[in-house]
Amino acid sequence: MKIAVCIKQVPTREWQPRLNDTKTWIRDQDASYEMNEPDAYALEEGLRLKEKHGGEVVVCSAGPARAAQVLREALARGADRAIHVEDEQIGAADAFVVTEALAAAMREEQFDLVLTGLQSDDQGFAQTGVILAERLGMPHATIIMEVQAADGRLRVKRELEGGWFQWIAMSLPAVLTIQSGINQLRYATLKGIMAAKKKEIRKVAAPAGLSARQRILKLDFPEKGKKTQMIAGGPEEAARELVRRLREEARAL
């Protein structure tokens, strides 16, 4: 099975956001970066499928030069080769642009299966996998908790709300977005890291003239310092007043 896994480089989860002067994006140079965690689960699932069914795993990422870091990490964990759609602006682009660029680079590869994480830790569109399926002309399923593959067909377990699940069958080729926690991530090994150096990272330019479908007007920190209503009085009185306000004002009960 020829498997593609799309991964994104995002700021680390510990990073404290800083904004650029126009407040339209973060100060990229201040952040440290890592592989988007949901994508790491997609990669792990791809590697496990390859171990079971044979074939190859190709990691694909659209991002600036520094995104090569996560591709190398994926190669160290066991991916066979990488495609890097390198563009200095594309890290901040919307899902329309990113999928257009990825699809252009991936189409000729004729993948059997394309995996992505559920969504990214940065912009969090939760669109990339699904739009990619549309652009590649493949069927898709999202929020997948288990993947079974046999005879050119897939049977996948999709998570629904509230503890419900559903099995979905479809033919390959297909696109799946993988739910975090579907598997346990492996560690990169020393041998893997050394082997990764010899693996190919194919650099591709993003197609010219891609136009975004959304624009960030402004970024802000979430409002903090809610107006806290302090409730005074003895225990019974305070309890009564709290329950009243939760029922009538907040409608939380």
Next chain:
Amino acid sequence: MTSTVERETLDVDVLIVGGGPAGLSAALKLSQLQKRTGGEPLSIAVLEKARETGAHMMSGAVLDVSALKELVPDFLDRQAPLASEVHEDHIYFLTPGGKLRFPITPAPFRNHGNYIISLNRFVKWLSEQVEAEGIDIFSGFAGREVLYDGDRVIGVRTGDRGIDKHGQPRDNFEPGVDIHAKVTIFADGVRGNLTKELQRRFQLGAGREPQSFAIGIKELWEVPAGRIRPGTVIHTMGYPLNTEEFGGGFVYAMPDNRVFVGFVSGLDYVDPMFDPHVAFQRFKLHPLVRGIIEGGQMIRYGAKALPEGGWNTIPRPYLDGALIVGDAAGFMNSMRLKGIHLAMRSGMLAADAAFEAVNAGDASAARLKRYETLINASPIRKELYPVRNVHQAFGHGFVAGFLYAGIAMVTNGWWFDRMTGHAGQDRIQTIARYYTRRGRQVPEGATQAVKPDRQVTFDKLTNVHYSGTRHDEDQPVHLLVHTEVCESICGPEYNYPCQRFCPANVYEIVTEAVGNRLQINASNCVHCKTCDIMDPYQVITWVPPEGGGGPQYDGM
């Protein structure tokens, strides 16, 4: 269990344990030597416990570029991240509400030609230079134990990964790897866990003074515009420390209204209720500092021990199959508050010695002794020898220390050959001795504790959040503590000093119906090593947690 698993092995010519300025300089120098002489390329590997190089790097820092100039002469063209050239130097003696400015800046404090840097960024850059030479940097791998053949060091075993908190392997268990090397260069930093083991096993400190340490606590701030000119360097002495305590504060101003604010406290304090984090908060509340940072935003926090003992405390830095460089060996000038350039230079000299040894096919201590010879002929000795007694002199009190520092500068170190010092933890006194017997009131919390205002001052737990520290929660505690000592001895005698000397709220005494219980919040650990140094009964051993865990010192 770990003894029976099958391990990968890797053979290299030179293994460097620790990807800081010393280790990376050694790696870079090795590849330069290789290029110069031609022949079979050496295989070189660098181990770094952080998830990525630089993540655990924290320092003041003002960089003396002398070593960098030799190692990477075109560092400016290669865009080394030097935040700002130093334009102004100020030294103040602080009183609780005021300050006395030193009319002249003493020579060691003069920073003309030096640069304010983020060590985190600088090391990231340095690692890029190293990787560009084709050298493998294995980040996320901690050296867990030294491998020997008899008494010869033959390499290092990395830590196992994927072990749960009960010590059982998880599905993704990945045993540590044995890396064998002809020469192993230990660059595991201040109080490095492997260097500590070597020092004990081979008595490397014999005939030397015991090392003394300090702890530096630092925050990165973004302050309102116009508060301080970029390139300004401020050092302070005095408040909030008293005359029996050694240390001082610093403020380094960078472009974009970014400022480093930090405080260094000697870990040779006597008051068992002293808390370095409190001293740092007091420092920030002083009008001099508050006037700069108030209304700004704290962005990052970090803490790290530093070796302050100087020349006379440096252990024998060579042994069969191994060399010790940088902070691990104590190459730091506490007079000038600088060590990065010495760390780099020691790494470069170790590379010289290792390169020769590998080519000669002889990595015996006798041959590797050349490293020591090189150090003695190098600017390292020239810089450290004259001030070799300064720190010990401060051990005799602030006034004596300051006088001595002055004399050392004027006479270029003509004084007794060696002044005797004490290991830091020796000086801490019991509650009884420091307080009760002198009729002093034991404070409720730490001495001079500050209630955090969450604007300028913070509690440790909040600060830890800003250190970006992350560890996999499901792993064994990496602080090995003989807890039976806590309740029976250390508690009554010192009132649980671990709660205070740890700057990251790792140690917490929880009072329960049955008595006090030490709770170890291991995942808060910022890897500063203070506990391993400072605990009075030496019952805390810091071992590396699973590789990749630890702080994320972006911009620090």
Next chain:
Amino acid sequence: MILVIAEQKNGTLNRASWETIAIAQQMAGGQPVKVAIPGGAVGPVAQELAAAKVAEVVRIEHEALEPYTPDGFTLALSAVIGQLAPQYVLLPHTYQTRDFVPKLAARMGRALVTDCTAFRPEGGALAFARPMFQGKLVAQVVPEGDAPHFVTFQIGAARADAVVKGDAPAAVTTVPVTVARAAIRQQPEAPFQEAKQAVDLSQAERIVAVGRGIKSQENLELARKVAAAFGAELAASRPICDAGWLPMERQIGSSGQTVAPKLYVALGISGAIQHLVGMKGSRTIVAINKDAEAPIFEVADYGIAGDLFEIAPALIAELGK
């Protein structure tokens, strides 16, 4: 015109649809609002929706639309939306819409802004607020390109009871669609519920969390009773789980779960930043703590500074009334 696409399964309306209708009504400013309801047999649900004050409820009915598939929905809805030509298409941000709306928007070549919490006029157009960087930042986003613009709203972005009801039921019409079975590539099986191995606090509607103020493990019983009285899941701050009083899976905060329930009641939690990052997105936060200066009160909507051992029993009694 603003078109809301409501969500139903086997004739049961997803309540989040009401929230989206409420937002559409607020956004409309004189434009008509229409509600479309796709599915296999949606007559009764359409009638239910007609209670809202909207111009029209549109049934998009086809046997190939039940059960839901992304291919089927994309085919049917792209045709209907093309025909109705709305300015905006609004949907609740559910697992289902996440599955098909990106495809639908891409098929039509139109903008899609997901997971929004609010809208506001911005120079003649509308800007939508959405979280980014895991909620550390809020972005104001404007869709670009030709209408319609697709926007999905987070559950809880509006209140379902804020929907303006009409004096008389709105007109219900049917737009005929053709969906070729053969064009649907996914074959879904029947949904099933799985016995949960672990509590999933992120799905809880209400959470009562305890901190150090609870003092001893025995006192957890009191917290359990408070949780029961609120119909809430019990959770805790880090020290409680570290002490082993509650399992790790009930820990809220940076090293535990991140939750955003409708109601979060913090009992004896001081509010270390590590805890706050895991719960400050909760809709309504109640803090009960002895120390009136505790940071938890900075994120609380309602606060009682007092002894939880006195207030908790009073609360249980009051909730029982």
